[in-house]
Amino acid sequence: MTVDPALFDRFAIDYDHFVSLQPGQNSAWVRGLGVTGERAIDVGCGSGHAAERLADDFGYVLGVDLSEPMIEIARASRARPNVEYRVADAFALEDDGFDLVYSHTMMHHLPDYRAGLEQLKSLVRPGGTVAVVDNVCDLYPTPPRRAYTVGAVLGFPREVRRIGWREAWFELRFWFSKPWLEHLLSDRYLSRAQFRLVYDSVFPGAQYDDLGFALAMRWTDERGG
Numbered sequence: 001m002t003v004d005p006a007l008f009d010r011f012a013i014d015y016d017h018f019v020s021l022q023p024g025q026n027s028a029w030v031r032g033l034g035v036t037g038e039r040a041i042d043v044g045c046g047s048g049h050a051a052e053r054l055a056d057d058f059g060y061v062l063g064v065d066l067s068e069p070m071i072e073i074a075r076a077s078r079a080r081p082n083v084e085y086r087v088a089d090a091f092a093l094e095d096d097g098f099d100l101v102y103s104h105t106m107m108h109h110l111p112d113y114r115a116g117l118e119q120l121k122s123l124v125r126p127g128g129t130v131a132v133v134d135n136v137c138d139l140y141p142t143p144p145r146r147a148y149t150v151g152a153v154l155g156f157p158r159e160v161r162r163i164g165w166r167e168a169w170f171e172l173r174f175w176f177s178k179p180w181l182e183h184l185l186s187d188r189y190l191s192r193a194q195f196r197l198v199y200d201s202v203f204p205g206a207q208y209d210d211l212g213f214a215l216a217m218r219w220t221d222e223r224g225g
């Protein structure tokens with residue numbers, strides 16, 4: 001739904017720094033599912049934060065992202081012997097052998113949401129798990145600028161206590177930075193009801209967790225394995 005597929009190229013380094021300040025934010029839920037196995041894929045892996053963590057639970061992890069700068073950071077900063085990072089479009093992947101297919105906050109960037117879910121489903125092996133986290137908003141598809149900036153200002157004292165002045169100041173400036181705000185203002189999120197409708201249609205029997213900013217869906221392929 002986002003207009004520019006190369007959006008993340010423009011602020012890859014700052015985005016990576018920003019994500020580093022929320023350790024585990026994009027991997028805690030999926031790791032909490034306790035899924036382990038031979039092969040996992042993180043589709044839209046960004047700079048590799050979750051892929052690196054999943055390397056503790058799987059024999060091999062493939063991190064895939066459309067953004068070359070993101071993948072370059074992942075390779076430089078989060079290399080592990082059992083992790084491969086690849087620049088690729090989610091829709092270009094052809095493999096049906098993953099024990100875990102994971103995606104965190106990528107889905108809303110795809111031009112066709114439902115086709116994207118079908119594509120994730122095509123990657124899982126019989127008996128494997130698909131786990132997807134994506135942003136939702138019940139008030140409006142695209143939250144206004146103030147939803148982010150007011151929150152960042154109000155949260156600043158808490159962030160100073162959590163990560164110190166220097167990093168909290170970086171974080172605040174990032175929330176106000178032009179490319180990040182332009183990106184947020186081009187996002188379109190599903191409501192919770194829309195989310196469940198489309199995920200239920202592709203993943204019958206799916207289970208959901210509400211993470212506040214996002215819904216998380218898990219589904220196990222019942223073909224056996």
Ligand SMILES: C[S@@+](CC[C@H](N)C(=O)[O-])C[C@H]1O[C@@H](n2cnc3c(N)ncnc32)[C@H](O)[C@@H]1O
Binds near residue numbers: 005019046070109
């Ligand atoms: C909000 S970031 C999330 C990155 C990472 N999953 C995280 O949680 O930090 C969305 C990512 O999806 C990637 N992306 C967008 N469209 C994609 C596509 N069609 N195929 C693969 N990756 C895509 C972007 O390049 C970006 O790195």
